[in-house]
Amino acid sequence: MNIILLGAPGSGxxxxxxxxxxxxxxxxxxxxxIIRDNIKNKTELGILSQNYxxxxxxxxxxxxxxxxxxxxTQTDVLNGYIxxxxxxxxxxxxxxxxxxxxxxxxxxxTNYDVIEERILSRRTCPVCKRVYNTKTYKSDFCEVCKAxxxxxxxxxxxxxxxxxxxxxxxxxxxxxxxxxxGLLYKVNGNLxxxxxxxxxxxxxxx
Ligand code: AMP
Numbered sequence: 001m002n003i004i005l006l007g008a009p010g011s012g013x014x015x016x017x018x019x020x021x022x023x024x025x026x027x028x029x030x031x032x033x034i035i036r037d038n039i040k041n042k043t044e045l046g047i048l049s050q051n052y053x054x055x056x057x058x059x060x061x062x063x064x065x066x067x068x069x070x071x072x073t074q075t076d077v078l079n080g081y082i083x084x085x086x087x088x089x090x091x092x093x094x095x096x097x098x099x100x101x102x103x104x105x106x107x108x109x110t111n112y113d114v115i116e117e118r119i120l121s122r123r124t125c126p127v128c129k130r131v132y133n134t135k136t137y138k139s140d141f142c143e144v145c146k147a148x149x150x151x152x153x154x155x156x157x158x159x160x161x162x163x164x165x166x167x168x169x170x171x172x173x174x175x176x177x178x179x180x181x182g183l184l185y186k187v188n189g190n191l192x193x194x195x196x197x198x199x200x201x202x203x204x205x206x
Contacts, residue, residue: 001026001080001204002100004087006174007108009163010115010122011189012196014131016108017084019197020204026080029071031064031088033129036152056154056162058088058170065095072100088171093178105178106200110189112164119160123149 003020005013017028035053038046045067049059058064068086071077080103087093096102121134125142132142132149140149154163178184185206187199 001103002083003080003204004083004102004105004178005108006105006171006178006184007189008110008112008115008167008171009160010119011108011110012118012193013084013108014129015193016106016196016200017082018130019193020082020200023201024080024204026082027076028082028084029068029077029086030084030129031068031086032084034067034071035059035064054153054159056159056166058166061089061091061095064088065092068092068096069099087174088167090173090177093174102183104203105184106203107175107184107186108189108196109186114190115164116157116160119155120157122152122155124152126150 001024005017007013014028014030017030020026021028032053035045035049039050039053040046045063048063052059064086068083072081083096087096118133123132123134123137123140124130125132125145125147126149127145127147128142130142130144137143141147142149175184185203187196187203189196191199
């Protein structure tokens with residue numbers, strides 16, 4: 001099954017993606033993670049993306065579309081995949097339709113105050129990309145790979161607001177785009193991660 005997780009930054013896409021990935025044994029493709037790895041490795045894509053990501057703006061469509069198109073040629077996606085953070089614009093969604101077929105789009109619907117609180121207390125494992133929250137996880141190290149957790153450069157109060165505005169302007173139009181295709185399902189992203197996942201599981205079983 002090919003799944004898109006749609007939702008504002010901090011809505012819990014990464015957390016829910018790892019749960020689905022484990023359950024269905026299909027990979028998560030997070031464009032944010034791929035771009036951050038490219039920045040770390042100083043690749044051409046990384047150098048071109050750095051300013052956009054730090055300001056909370058979207059990386060240009062053609063760069064992101066090409067990276068997803070290429071990623072989807074790898075054999076591990078043959079039984080399905082989860083897209084986390086892509087598409088983020090109607091142009092990206094139209095491009096995706098030209099090279100892959102999506103079965104379900106799950107919108108994680110979350111209020112801004114919840115998003116801000118989650119992002120400001122988010123810690124990320126730089127190795128396996130697992131996401132933690134300081135409210136519920138008290139260690140500074142990843143429970144799986146033991147790496148020291150980091151705060152993403154774009155997880156600060158100023159950028160959160162920018163990213164949310166960009167979401168409303170560029171990404172929220174995808175809700176109607178997919179609703180019109182009859183592929184959109186909505187879950188309540190204000191709940192705890194395991195409660196959200198219960199809703200997602202019901203959708204995946206439909
Ligand atoms: P994320 O990890 O999904 O929150 O993404 C972090 C940042 O990476 C975003 O604020 C954008 O700068 C960039 N990014 C990730 N995915 C995309 C995308 N599909 N289109 C454009 N920029 C993206």
